[in-house]
Each structure stands twice: as C-alpha cells, then as structure tokens.
Amino acid sequence: MSKTIIISNRLPVQLQIDNGKITATPSVGGLATGMKSVHSGGDSLWIGWSGLTDDEIPPGLAPEIDKALAKHGSSKVNLTSEEVDGFYYGFSNRTIWPLFHYFLEYSEFELESWEIYKSVNQKFADAILEKADDDDIIWVHDYQLMLVPQMVREQRPNVSIGFFLHIPFPSYEIFRTLPWRKEVLQGLLGSDLIGFHTYDYERHFLSSVRRLLSLEVSFNDIYMDDRVIKVDSFPMGIDYKKFRDAAKKHDENKAEERSELQKRLDMHKANQPEAKFLLSIDRLDYSKGIAKRLNAFEYFLNKHPEYKEKVRLIILAVPSRSNVPQYQLLKKEIDELVGRINGEFSTVSWTPIWYFYRSMPFENLIDLYTSCDIAWLTPIRDGMNLVAKEYIATRTDKTGVLILSEMAGSANEMNESLLINPNNFEEISEALFQAINMPKEEQQARNAILQKRLERYNVEKWANDFMTSLLNQKQNETQHKSR
Numbered sequence: 468m469s470k471t472i473i474i475s476n477r478l479p480v481q482l483q484i485d486n487g488k489i490t491a492t493p494s495v496g497g498l499a500t501g502m503k504s505v506h507s508g509g510d511s512l513w514i515g516w517s518g519l520t521d522d523e524i525p526p527g528l529a530p531e532i533d534k535a536l537a538k539h540g541s542s543k544v545n546l547t548s549e550e551v552d553g554f555y556y557g558f559s560n561r562t563i564w565p566l567f568h569y570f571l572e573y574s575e576f577e578l579e580s581w582e583i584y585k586s587v588n589q590k591f592a593d594a595i596l597e598k599a600d601d602d603d604i605i606w607v608h609d610y611q612l613m614l615v616p617q618m619v620r621e622q623r624p625n626v627s628i629g630f631f632l633h634i635p636f637p638s639y640e641i642f643r644t645l646p647w648r649k650e651v652l653q654g655l656l657g658s659d660l661i662g663f664h665t666y667d668y669e670r671h672f673l674s675s676v677r678r679l680l681s682l683e684v685s686f687n688d689i690y691m692d693d694r695v696i697k698v699d700s701f702p703m704g705i706d707y708k709k710f711r712d713a714a715k716k717h718d719e720n721k722a723e724e725r726s727e728l729q730k731r732l733d734m735h736k737a738n739q740p741e742a743k744f745l746l747s748i749d750r751l752d753y754s755k756g757i758a759k760r761l762n763a764f765e766y767f768l769n770k771h772p773e774y775k776e777k778v779r780l781i782i783l784a785v786p787s788r789s790n791v792p793q794y795q796l797l798k799k800e801i802d803e804l805v806g807r808i809n810g811e812f813s814t815v816s817w818t819p820i821w822y823f824y825r826s827m828p829f830e831n832l833i834d835l836y837t838s839c840d841i842a843w844l845t846p847i848r849d850g851m852n853l854v855a856k857e858y859i860a861t862r863t864d865k866t867g868v869l870i871l872s873e874m875a876g877s878a879n880e881m882n883e884s885l886l887i888n889p890n891n892f893e894e895i896s897e898a899l900f901q902a903i904n905m906p907k908e909e910q911q912a913r914n915a916i917l918q919k920r921l922e923r924y925n926v927e928k929w930a931n932d933f934m935t936s937l938l939n940q941k942q943n944e945t946q947h948k949s950r
C-alpha cells in the first residue's frame with residue numbers, strides 16, 4: 468500500500484534532552500500546526516530535523532531518540548551545527564526569507580551558505596529516498612527545501628512529488644536578484660504539483676519560470692522535457708473544529724478551572740467593563756510588522772486621547788530565529804518601543820501594553836483569543852497568517868473584530884474583516900476607532916460569514932484538495948507521456 472511522506476525542515480515535535488531524559492514538545496508555527504492535523508489522522512511518515520544538532524545528541528542516545536520520534540510517526544535527518552548555521556540560519560533565513568518577503572536590504576547572497584543549503588537539501592532528499600517506494604506520495608514543504616523535489620526526481624523518475632510554499636513567492640523583479648534563481652526554479656520543477664497560498668504568488672512564480680527558464684507555460688501548466696508540472700493555489704485553512712471545541716470548553720470552564728492568565732484577564736474586565744482588549748500574536752519577525760504596529764498604537768493614543776485607560780494592547784511575540792542579527796535588533800527595538808510607550812502613557816491604574824516574549828501553551832492561546840475584543844494583525848508581508856483565522860474560529864458568540872493587513876495572504880479570504888495597509892497609520896487609527904465602536908450586531912454579521920467560510924475550507928479540505936490535485940496531475944502526466 469502506498470504511503471504519504473511529509474517532509475519539512477522541522478518535525479511536528481521538538482526534542483529536548485535533560486539529564487539523559489528525552490522530552491518532546493509540539494512545534495509552534497504555521498506549518499507545524501496545520502499539517503499536524505493531517506499527519507495525526509492517517510498513514511503518513513514525517514521526515515525532518517529534530518531540532519537537535521549532532522553534537523547535542525549524547526552518544527548512545529540516538530536509538531532512544533529514534534524511538535521517541537517513531538511514536539509521533541516521525542523520522543529525523545541529522546544535521547551538524549555548521550549545517551544548521553549555513554542552511555537554516557544562513558541561506559534559508561538570511562537570503563530566502565527576507566527576499567521572498569520583499570526585505571531586499573536584509574538579503575545576504577553568500578556562496579558558502581548556498582553550498583550548504585544544497586548539501587543539506589541533498590541530505591533531506593537522501594532521507595526520502597531511503598524510505599520511499601515508487602508508488603508513495605511525497606509532499607515537500609517550504610522554502611528551506613526547494614531543491615529537494617528535483618533531487619528526488621533524478622533518482623526516482625516515477626514517484627509523485629508535491630511541493631507547497633508557505634511563504635509568499637515574490638514578483639519576478641525581486642526574485643531575479645537571487646544569484647541562484649535558476650537552480651531554485653529547477654529544484655522546484657522536480658515536483659508534479661507546486662502549490663501556493665494565493666493566486667498572486669502562483670502568478671509571480673509562473674512569470675519567473677517563463678522569463679528565467681524560457682519554458683512553455685499554458686494557463687497553470689509548465690511543459691519541461693516530457694513532463695507537465697501543474698502550479699495552483701491552495702489557501703491553507705485551520706483545524707476549525709479544534710479551535711472551536713477548545714473555545715467552547717473554555718466557555719464552560721468553572722472558576723477554579725480557569726488559568727492564572729484567564730483569571731487576570733477576568734479581573735481586569737470586571738474592574739473596567741467598558742475597556743477593550745486588543746490582541747497581537749506573531750513570531751517575533753520583521754515581516755510581521757510588530758514595531759510598526761506599536762508605532763501605530765502610539766499614533767492612535769495621541770490622536771484619540773479619549774481612549775487612554777480604555778484600551779489595552781496584549782502583545783505575544785514568540786521567540787524565533789534569535790541567532791540571526793536582524794531578529795536580535797528587532798527584539799531590542801520592540802523592547803524599547805514597549806518601554807517608551809508604557810512609560811509615556813501609563814497611569815496608576817492602567818498600563819497600555821502587556822508584552823509577553825515567549826511561547827504560550829495552547830490553553831493560554833485560547834484564553835487570549837476568547838478574551839480579546841479585537842485581533843490586530845498587521846504583517847508587512849505574510850504568506851497566509853493563520854492567527855487571523857484562529858481568532859475568528861474561537862469567537863463562539865460571534866463577537867470580536869479582526870483588523871488585518873492587506874499584505875497577508877489570508878486577507879484574500881477575509882474580506883469581512885477590517886483590511887488595512889500596515890504602512891498607513893491614519894487608516895489603522897480609523898480602523899481601531901471603528902473596531903472599538905462597532906455594534907455587536909455588525910460584529911456578529913461579519914463573523915458569521917467568516918466562520919462559515921473557515922469551517923468549510925478547513926485544513927483537512929486544504930490537504931485533501933492538494934492531494935487530489937497531485938494524484939490527478941500524475942495521471943494526466945502519464946497520459947501526456949503515452950501520447
């Protein structure tokens with residue numbers, strides 16, 4: 468029987484070793500959260516890096532680690548710390564990530580990290596080749612592994628390979644600045660199906676293929692040698708039921724079952740029932756626009772002093788890639804901004820910003836989603852943004868307002884939210900004003916539509932659509948070859 472092999476940089480769990488004891492914690496992040504629901508349901512194997520480098524694994528513990536991962540249907544690729552530096556912190560996060568999010572000035576083009584990216588991609592490809600049979604379906608994920616499809620294809624010409632990019636694919640004018648642009652495209656074209664979150668990313672990709680490789684492109688089919696590669700958009704959904712059920716359970720919690728965070732939120736709500744809680748949740752990443760959001764909050768408080776003591780912004784910034792200098796600088800900038808704004812506006816009874824720099828357990832995430840009146844998400848660029856969808860899913864009484872950046876892929880499907888340009892403080896300030904004053908009935912009417920859509924296009928549907936399209940593509944290709 469054929470199996471599905473999922474392959475991504477990180478596994479669905481991260482391992483830690485403490486005094487020789489192995490513990491596994493769920494990975495945080497869009498890809499992990501979304502694919503976990505797919506993986507837990509079926510007969511699939513997930514290949515990725517465990518999060519531990521070779522020198523962090525004590526000799527003799529490797530078999531235990533393999534066993535711990537096998538419990539989660541996972542198998543690891545071993546990486547040295549030099550490989551993690553060059554491949555992950557280097558080429559993936561200092562070259563591709565900034566470039567694909569239009570932060571050209573942050574992109575570093577270093578031959579050495581490109582070479583390591585290639586060799587680590589080969590390691591991932593080898594790990595697949597070791598486990599895969601010809602009739603298996605291989606689903607490769609994201610920008611860290613763009614060369615893997617071609618590397619697998621060379622060895623197994625008949626296997627089905629799908630690739631999904633979780634981040635934006637930039638316009639040709641941006642992409643062409645990459646010194647290894649042709650190699651990256653050729654790597655991706657080892658797939659039978661290449662998926663993006665939005666139609667725009669798909670278009671940008673096709674335009675780069677046409678102009679850089681001079682291949683024949685018809686609608687969303689690419690003709691290369693005797694193969695046809697399909698390109699399509701699959702907007703990723705969330706595990707709607709999981710968020711919905713967690714929120715319902717949260718609603719029913721008795722006082723003593725409530726978390727410390729929830730008790731604190733309840734206390735503030737009881738003291739100031741008219742005050743509004745604004746919520747911002749992101750990995751601490753420059754693409755998420757956290758610093759701009761803080762500046763916009765300051766702009767709003769200056770423009771609308773009547774809302775002093777009446778709004779509170781909760782910022783959850785999840786630590787991410789803290790080895791990369793830009794992320795360290797951003798952390799410093801955000802710390803300073805929060806300190807400055809709180810210093811400027813706080814009163815004895817009010818601190819305008821609550822700032823958490825950590826990852827929270829899922830239960831606390833639900834506390835925040837369900838307790839905050841407004842979710843305020845203003846990425847400068849974002850492939851999709853699942854937080855926006857999760858917030859709406861948890862609103863059991865359908866109240867709550869979502870303010871969302873037009874630059875997030877999810878904005879395409881969330882027209883009923885208040886869409887803003889993250890660079891336009893005036894527009895953001897107006898949206899905040901509108902959100903704070905939006906009648907309950909209007910909130911419910913907007914969210915009813917959004918919830919219906921999110922429930923229908925959930926992550927399971929997303930994965931099924933991708934898989935069905937991949938299988939159809941394989942059949943079409945076989946027919947094309949036999950013509």
Ligand code: GDG
Pocket residue numbers: 495496497498500501633634703748749750783785825826827828829832849850851852853854855857
């Ligand atoms: C990439 C793309 C695309 C966040 N904080 C905590 C926590 N989370 C979970 C959220 C959500 C996920 O992490 C974040 O997903 P996003 O989509 O918002 O963002 P990225 O991590 O940048 O993901 C993005 C995504 O891939 C999927 O394709 O949408 O554009 O950049 O699920 O719930 N979870 C827990 N504690 C936290 O503190 N437990």
